[in-house]
Amino acid sequence: MRTFVILAHKAPLTHEFSLNDLPGGAGRIDVLCRCVTASFCLSHGIRKDVQVYLVFQNQLVVRLHGETLRHLNPDERSTAALLQKALKAQSECVGEQEVQSTSGIFVSRRGLPQLLEQLQSQNTKIIQLHEAGAPLRNTVLPTNCAFLLSDHLEFDPAEDALLSQALRLNLGPKSLHADHCITIVHNELDLREIN
Numbered sequence: 001m002r003t004f005v006i007l008a009h010k011a012p013l014t015h016e017f018s019l020n021d022l023p024g025g026a027g028r029i030d031v032l033c034r035c036v037t038a039s040f041c042l043s044h045g046i047r048k049d050v051q052v053y054l055v056f057q058n059q060l061v062v063r064l065h066g067e068t069l070r071h072l073n074p075d076e077r078s079t080a081a082l083l084q085k086a087l088k089a090q091s092e093c094v095g096e097q098e099v100q101s102t103s104g105i106f107v108s109r110r111g112l113p114q115l116l117e118q119l120q121s122q123n124t125k126i127i128q129l130h131e132a133g134a135p136l137r138n139t140v141l142p143t144n145c146a147f148l149l150s151d152h153l154e155f156d157p158a159e160d161a162l163l164s165q166a167l168r169l170n171l172g173p174k175s176l177h178a179d180h181c182i183t184i185v186h187n188e189l190d191l192r193e194i195n
């Protein structure tokens with residue numbers, strides 16, 4: 001299973017945003033939609049062995065699970081509509097428990113610390129994708145790991161503190177868009193699988 005965690009700093013905490021203004025009024029949710037596309041979409045199909053956690057403003061987690069994910073298309077607008085349904089379904093959340101909004105998409109009221117705790121309890125090593133990290137290309141990866149990225153903004157100091165024990169890796173000398181980083185990681189892992 002390949003796992004990606006994307007930290008969204010401005011994306012909305014309610015479903016009350018317009019699908020006609022994703023980069024503006026919807027707090028750059030377009031960035032998250034592109035990350036979802038890059039995580040799951042192949043030219044003709046969906047990667048089933050992928051799990052994505054979107055952390056909204058350190059307060060909500062939307063999880064997308066490739067095995068059961070349905071209705072995902074490559075366009076940003078329909079992905080945003082799926083995320084909107086997840087945000088609406090949070091009204092049914094009790095405590096930190098997940099609620100399924102549509103097939104393969106779950107929402108819970110949790111932040112990054114709780115998510116990191118869960119991943120650590122599952123023996124998943126966190127890999128922080130960071131421009132200042134060591135090169136991924138020369139690194140032997142742990143079997144069970146989760147790649148964590150920021151959205152269009154830098155990691156904030158509180159996030160950096162929470163991630164102080166994480167392995168920091170970079171993908172090259174340029175600062176890239178988050179969705180492009182996901183494509184590169186998939187490509188690297190695809191190549192490692194056949195070599």
Ligand SMILES: C[S@@+](CC[C@H](N)C(=O)[O-])C[C@H]1O[C@@H](n2cnc3c(N)ncnc32)[C@H](O)[C@@H]1O
Nearest residue numbers: 129130131149150153170171172174175176178
């Ligand atoms: C658009 S960047 C964030 C803002 C960016 N640091 C800047 O200076 O504008 C999105 C995220 O992608 C990841 N990223 C971008 N370039 C990377 C690289 N060369 N190596 C590893 N991760 C990278 C990091 O997680 C980064 O926070």
